[in-house]
Amino acid sequence: xxxxxxxxxxxxxxxxxxxxxxxxxxxxxxxxxxxxxxxxxxxxxxxxxxxxxxxxxxxxxxxxxxxxxxxxxxxxxxxxxxxxxxxxxxxxxxxxxxxxxxxxxxxxxxxxxxxxxxxxxxxxxxxxxxxxxxxxxxxxxxxxxxxxxxxxxxxxxxxxxxxxxxxxxxxxxxxxxxxxxxxxxxxxxxxxxxxxxxxxxxxxxxxxxxxxxxxxxxxxxxxxxxxxxxxxxxxxxxxxxxxxxxxxxxxxxxxxxxxxxxxxxxxxxxxxxxxxxxxxxxxxxxxxxxxxxxxxxxxxxxxxxxxxxxxxxxxxxxxxxxxxxxxxxxxxxxxxxxxxxxxxxxxxxxxxxxxxxxxxxxxxxxxxxxxxxxxxxxxxxxxxxxxxxxxxxxxxxxxxxxxxxxxxxxxxxxxxxxxxxxx
Amino acid sequence: xxxxxxxxxxxxxxxxxxxxxxxxxxxxxxxxxxxxxxxxxxxxxxxxxxxxxxxxxxxxxxxxxxxxxxxxxxxxxxxxxxxxxxxxxxxxxxxxxxxxxxxxxxxxxxxxxxxxxxxxxxxxxxxxxxxxxxxxxxxxxxxxxxxxxxxxxxxxxxxxxxxxxxxxxxxxxxxxxxxxxxxxxxxxxxxxxxxxxxxxxxxxxxxxxxxxxxxxxxxxxxxxxxxxxxxxxxxxxxxxx
Ligand SMILES: Cc1cc2nc3c(=O)[nH]c(=O)nc-3n(C[C@H](O)[C@H](O)[C@H](O)COP(=O)(O)OP(=O)(O)OC[C@H]3O[C@@H](n4cnc5c(N)ncnc54)[C@H](O)[C@@H]3O)c2cc1C
Numbered sequence: 001x002x003x004x005x006x007x008x009x010x011x012x013x014x015x016x017x018x019x020x021x022x023x024x025x026x027x028x029x030x031x032x033x034x035x036x037x038x039x040x041x042x043x044x045x046x047x048x049x050x051x052x053x054x055x056x057x058x059x060x061x062x063x064x065x066x067x068x069x070x071x072x073x074x075x076x077x078x079x080x081x082x083x084x085x086x087x088x089x090x091x092x093x094x095x096x097x098x099x100x101x102x103x104x105x106x107x108x109x110x111x112x113x114x115x116x117x118x119x120x121x122x123x124x125x126x127x128x129x130x131x132x133x134x135x136x137x138x139x140x141x142x143x144x145x146x147x148x149x150x151x152x153x154x155x156x157x158x159x160x161x162x163x164x165x166x167x168x169x170x171x172x173x174x175x176x177x178x179x180x181x182x183x184x185x186x187x188x189x190x191x192x193x194x195x196x197x198x199x200x201x202x203x204x205x206x207x208x209x210x211x212x213x214x215x216x217x218x219x220x221x222x223x224x225x226x227x228x229x230x231x232x233x234x235x236x237x238x239x240x241x242x243x244x245x246x247x248x249x250x251x252x253x254x255x256x257x258x259x260x261x262x263x264x265x266x267x268x269x270x271x272x273x274x275x276x277x278x279x280x281x282x283x284x285x286x287x288x289x290x291x292x293x294x295x296x297x298x299x300x301x302x303x304x305x306x307x308x309x310x311x312x313x314x315x316x317x318x319x320x321x322x323x324x325x326x327x328x329x330x331x332x333x334x335x336x337x338x339x340x341x342x343x344x345x346x347x348x349x350x351x352x353x354x355x356x357x358x359x360x361x362x363x364x365x366x367x368x369x370x371x372x373x374x375x376x377x378x379x380x381x382x383x384x385x386x387x388x389x390x391x392x393x394x395x396x397x398x399x400x401x402x403x404x405x406x407x408x409x410x411x412x413x414x415x416x417x418x419x420x421x422x423x
Numbered sequence: 424x425x426x427x428x429x430x431x432x433x434x435x436x437x438x439x440x441x442x443x444x445x446x447x448x449x450x451x452x453x454x455x456x457x458x459x460x461x462x463x464x465x466x467x468x469x470x471x472x473x474x475x476x477x478x479x480x481x482x483x484x485x486x487x488x489x490x491x492x493x494x495x496x497x498x499x500x501x502x503x504x505x506x507x508x509x510x511x512x513x514x515x516x517x518x519x520x521x522x523x524x525x526x527x528x529x530x531x532x533x534x535x536x537x538x539x540x541x542x543x544x545x546x547x548x549x550x551x552x553x554x555x556x557x558x559x560x561x562x563x564x565x566x567x568x569x570x571x572x573x574x575x576x577x578x579x580x581x582x583x584x585x586x587x588x589x590x591x592x593x594x595x596x597x598x599x600x601x602x603x604x605x606x607x608x609x610x611x612x613x614x615x616x617x618x619x620x621x622x623x624x625x626x627x628x629x630x631x632x633x634x635x636x637x638x639x640x641x642x643x644x645x646x647x648x649x650x651x652x653x654x655x656x657x658x659x660x661x662x663x664x
Contacts, residue, residue, distance in 0.1 A: 392639040
């Protein structure tokens with residue numbers, strides 16, 4: 001499938017037509033109301049668990065502008081040619097028809113915390129007893145001088161999946177022989193710590209076949225990164241000489257990017273590249289800011305055991321937007337937090353039994369064909385933060401069978417979490 | 424409790440003893456049996472396995488040099504994915520792991536193809552293991568033990584299996600599992616865990632918890648579940664079809 005401009009426009013028109021109908025139903029019920037903003041890893045999961053476990057006792061509304069959610073997870077595998085884009089697309093039909101969730105395709109544009117309503121771009125205001133925000137991330141303006149979202153067609157971020165990912169893949173495919181792929185890596189914290197480096201692996205995989213003299217440069221503001229030893233050994237083995245990871249201490253800071261001329265200025269030197277993948281600094285999705293529950297770094301602090309905002313007990317924040325402690329910002333984490341929050345919300349609104357919070361995460365990354373690695377940990381809620389209790393990581397020198405098994409497991413996980421989110 | 428169930432409890436409680444008190448000296452599986460008796464008992468294995476000079480693969484892999492060998496690593500034998508997976512994850516044949524495998528192959532190795540119901544008597548197993556040891560390069564891997572201690576000394580701890588799990592709690596806890604395991608029972612790369620008899624389920628979970636089974640994700644997950652929580656999960660997953 002192609003995410004053509006036409007299909008996007010069509011989607012937008014349909015969205016506009018549909019925004020008001022389901023919401024009127026929501027408002028006419030006497031049941032406690034939960035409104036969920038964002039139908040991604042956190043939001044779809046929490047809506048599904050609330051609807052499923054409350055067995056009709058709660059009125060659940062899910063607000064999500066897009067009709068098809070393209071998961072960021074596995075989008076790097078699409079770049080590498082291991083997955084189709086269709087296989088990453090998920091729709092909300094089952095959540096609506098089988099779980100009775102009111103799915104509203106619109107943007108939430110404001111939260112009135114006193115009146116307890118969420119306003120939508122389409123003009124309506126939805127009342128809630130509990131609000132869940134799982135809007136993912138937005139980019140910090142000005143974090144990469146010279147770049148803003150209006151430049152994303154020249155220098156894609158591909159850090160929200162869909163047309164951006166498609167564009168980046170097309171650009172890499174169109175690279176001249178021996179050309180340069182440059183990545184501007186983000187500072188901490190950001191969604192999916194191994195994501196940029198898995199992406200480099202997948203781009204290298206694609207180039208190795210089609211454009212073996214090409215180079216990959218990573219400009220990184222960080223001194224180290226997730227699964228670094230595993231990635232660097234993997235690059236050395238599978239793509240020798242192709243990948244250069246350059247940390248800012250070594251090169252000097254990134255001063256600016258020039259989308260028109262496809263240049264980067266780093267430590268006073270100008271580098272020209274054929275593809276520039278800019279992954280800017282991140283913050284909570286804008287709606288969290290609009291609800292005024294974010295801190296000075298742009299993230300929303302939460303109570304670990306319930307994911308309630310520290311600013312407002314009627315709002316829960318999940319996933320990437322939450323400032324919660326030790327869990328990485330991943331789809332797995334968002335899904336894990338969603339189940340804890342669903343349990344707490346149901347307890348508060350229907351009096352159901354509340355069980356202790358338990359969290360876990362595993363992030364798989366693919367380095368090359370059948371070469372999967374993983375890192376994971378278990379967490380508990382302390383008063384202060386979600387704290388890591390134990391963990392594991394793949395090791396260098398593992399044999400090929402184990403790496404293959406790890407990759408196969410990740411496919412199993414993708415199937416599992418997709419079902420867990422969308423039913 | 425069925426005979427079969429009782430057998431597994433033993434494997435589990437034995438495993439726990441081994442895991443919890445490594446300093447308390449060789450116990451259970453580590454005992455040296457009698458290789459001669461083992462040769463006789465090996466008859467049941469012979470339906471599928473050869474051992475000794477010129478032994479070849481048949482229904483099962485040849486068992487020469489099995490001690491210290493990575494599970495699923497005899498060349499040219501087509502193992503199940505489950506055994507290859509376990510080997511890739513670090514399962515190595517030692518007296519302890521062989522003991523657990525021979526007692527109940529499926530409780531140690533997910534979906535193994537060894538269609539053998541298991542050998543209930545710990546004593547019999549120790550004899551067979553002693554017999555196999557004679558065909559291994561590294562007999563030093565079997566710790567010598569007091570011949571007087573017998574495996575059957577180890578009290579079965581039926582308490583773990585007797586716990587009646589709370590399926591509601593199990594359902595809540597299952598949320599963690601369903602990120603990877605599918606509720607529908609399909610397997611896209613991670614095994615299905617629905618509809619298992621609860622005893623099997625408890626045994627498998629304890630095998631991760633006590634680190635007899637090698638998988639790191641499952642060890643971490645099972646490692647922080649209490650016996651009650653495992654029972655709750657077993658009750659819940661048993662109820663899913
Ligand atoms: C390249 C890449 C690879 C990754 N790989 C992995 C991986 O292998 N494993 C893993 O676990 N994680 C991975 N991740 C991370 C994962 O995608 C995110 O951490 C996860 O999606 C976060 O879930 P979320 O619910 O916070 O946000 P999202 O899943 O992004 O969902 C947010 C949703 O909210 C909607 N939304 C935003 N604002 C509004 C609004 N105002 N009104 C209504 N709706 C709104 C958006 O349209 C979106 O659908 C990867 C990320 C990237 C970029």
